[in-house]
Amino acid sequence: MSFARLKQIAISDSGFIFNPLNGDMFQANSTGLFLLEQCKQQKSIEDILSAFVEEFDVEKIEAEKDFDLFLKQIAIYGIIEKKQE
Amino acid sequence: MKEICIAVTGINATENPGPGCGIIRSLRYSHDFKGRIVGLAYDAMDPGNFLRDHVDASYLIPYPSQGLEILLSSIKEIHRNDPIDVLIPSLDAELLNFIKIQDELARLGIHTFLPKEEGFKIRAKNSLADFCKENAIHVPVTHCINSLEDIYHLNMNYPLYIKGLFYDAYMVNSYIEASNAFGLLCARWGLPLLVQEYIRGEEFDIVALGDGTGETIGAVPMKKMSLTDKKKAWAGITVDNPALIEMTKKIIKALKWKGPLEVEIMADIESQKYYLIEINPRFPAWCFLAPGAGQNLPEALVKMALGKDVASFEEYQIGKLFVRYSCEVLADLKDIEQLVVKGKLVHKEPKGKKE
Numbered sequence: 001m002s003f004a005r006l007k008q009i010a011i012s013d014s015g016f017i018f019n020p021l022n023g024d025m026f027q028a029n030s031t032g033l034f035l036l037e038q039c040k041q042q043k044s045i046e047d048i049l050s051a052f053v054e055e056f057d058v059e060k061i062e063a064e065k066d067f068d069l070f071l072k073q074i075a076i077y078g079i080i081e082k083k084q085e
Numbered sequence: 086m087k088e089i090c091i092a093v094t095g096i097n098a099t100e101n102p103g104p105g106c107g108i109i110r111s112l113r114y115s116h117d118f119k120g121r122i123v124g125l126a127y128d129a130m131d132p133g134n135f136l137r138d139h140v141d142a143s144y145l146i147p148y149p150s151q152g153l154e155i156l157l158s159s160i161k162e163i164h165r166n167d168p169i170d171v172l173i174p175s176l177d178a179e180l181l182n183f184i185k186i187q188d189e190l191a192r193l194g195i196h197t198f199l200p201k202e203e204g205f206k207i208r209a210k211n212s213l214a215d216f217c218k219e220n221a222i223h224v225p226v227t228h229c230i231n232s233l234e235d236i237y238h239l240n241m242n243y244p245l246y247i248k249g250l251f252y253d254a255y256m257v258n259s260y261i262e263a264s265n266a267f268g269l270l271c272a273r274w275g276l277p278l279l280v281q282e283y284i285r286g287e288e289f290d291i292v293a294l295g296d297g298t299g300e301t302i303g304a305v306p307m308k309k310m311s312l313t314d315k316k317k318a319w320a321g322i323t324v325d326n327p328a329l330i331e332m333t334k335k336i337i338k339a340l341k342w343k344g345p346l347e348v349e350i351m352a353d354i355e356s357q358k359y360y361l362i363e364i365n366p367r368f369p370a371w372c373f374l375a376p377g378a379g380q381n382l383p384e385a386l387v388k389m390a391l392g393k394d395v396a397s398f399e400e401y402q403i404g405k406l407f408v409r410y411s412c413e414v415l416a417d418l419k420d421i422e423q424l425v426v427k428g429k430l431v432h433k434e435p436k437g438k439k440e
Binding site: 018021 | 287289307308310321322323324325326352403404
C-alpha cells in the first residue's frame with residue numbers, strides 16, 4: 001500500500017474526509033481517524049501497529065487483522081493506493 | 086462596470102433548468118455589477134420571467150425553428166424599447182441562430198461573445214469523435230443513427246446510451262429498452278440520434294470560458310453529488326484534478342473556442358483514463374458554482390464581450406459545494422396577461438422611460 005495520496009486528502013479533526021481528486025466524502029470514527037493520521041505521517045506499517053496497540057490497548061494479532069481490513073477498505077475508496085511507491 | 090443592460094436567454098428554471106438563471110445569479114453576485122438584466126424567454130411560464138430579484142424585465146422571443154429573420158426582428162423590437170448592451174444566449178438549440186446573426190446584432194450595438202460557426206459544428210455530438218481522434222482525446226465509441234434497425238446492426242454491447250442531437254440521453258440495457266428510448270427521443274427531438282458506448286467511471290463536468298485565441302480564461306471542475314431522474318446535477322462540489330483542467334484547455338486551444346462551454350468527462354481515476362463525453366457550447370445550469378469558487382466566468386464574459394481585457398483565473402476554491410432547491414414563485418394574473426398578450430413583463434422600466 002502507498003500512503004502518498006493521503007497528502008492530498010483533507011482530513012478534519014472530526015474525522016470528516018474529503019478527497020479533492022474526485023469529490024468523495026467519508027466519515028471516519030475515532031479509531032479510523034487515528035489510523036489515518038498515522039498513515040498520513042508516512043509511518044511504517046510496524047510503527048502504526050505499535051501505536052495502534054498502545055493507543056487502544058488491543059492484542060497485536062487483533063490490531064493487525066483490523067488494520068489490514070481498514071487499509072483494504074480505504075484503498076477501495078481511493079484514499080490510499082494499492083500499488084507500492 | 087458601468088450600468089449596462091444584459092439580456093440572457095434560457096430562464097426556464099424548471100426541474101431540468103436552462104442556464105439563464107445561473108448566469109443572472111452570477112452577474113448579480115459580482116460586487117461591481119450594477120446594471121440591468123432582462124430575460125429572453127420562449128415560454129410565458131418560464132419561472133425566470135417572475136424572478137424580480139433576477140430580471141428587471143422579461144421578453145418572449147420566437148422559437149429557434151421560426152428562423153433568423155423573425156428572431157432578429159424580435160430582438161430589434163426589444164432593443165428599441167429596452168436597449169441591450171450584451172446578449173448571452175445559453176441554449177444549445179438557439180446558439181447557431183445567434184452565431185449567424187451576431188454581426189447584425191453588433192451593428193445594433195448589441196455585443197455577444199460567441200464561438201465561430203465552424204468550431205460550434207466540430208464539437209457537435211455527431212462529429213465529436215472525429216475531433217477527438219484528431220486531437221488524441223479518448224472518446225466513447227459513438228454512432229449516428231437514423232432508424233431503430235441501425236441500433237441492431239451496430240451490434241454494440243449493452244448497456245449503452247441513446248442520445249438526442251441536442252438534449253436528453255437514456256441508458257439502455259437491451260434492444261427493447263433501446264427501442265423505447267429511440268421512440269421517446271425521436272418524438273421529442275427528431276432524427277438523427279446518437280448511440281454511445283457506456284464508459285464505467287466517475288463523471289466530472291467543467292465550466293470554462295475561452296477567449297477565442299485558444300486561451301482559457303477560467304475553468305472550474307465539478308463532481309456531481311446528487312442527481313435528478315434525468316441524471317442532471319442537483320448538487321455538486323468543486324474538485325482538484327489537474328487532468329480535467331488540462332483536457333479542457335486542450336479542447337479550448339484546438340477549437341480556438343470563444344465563449345462559455347461545459348465539458349463532460351468520464352474518468353477512471355485508478356487507471357487515469359479520461360473520456361470526453363460531450364462539449365456543450367454554453368454555460369451549464371450550475372454555472373453559479375464558478376463565481377462561488379472564485380471564478381465569475383459570466384462576469385468575465387460580459388467584460389470580454391464589451392472589448393475589455395480580462396486576466397485568466399489561476400485558481401478556484403476546492404471543496405465548494407452547491408445544492409439546488411425548488412421554490413414556488415408567486416405571480417399575479419396581470420403578470421401572465423402581460424406576457425401572453427404583450428410578450429413582455431417589465432418589473433422595472435429602463436432608464437429614460439417613465440414607470
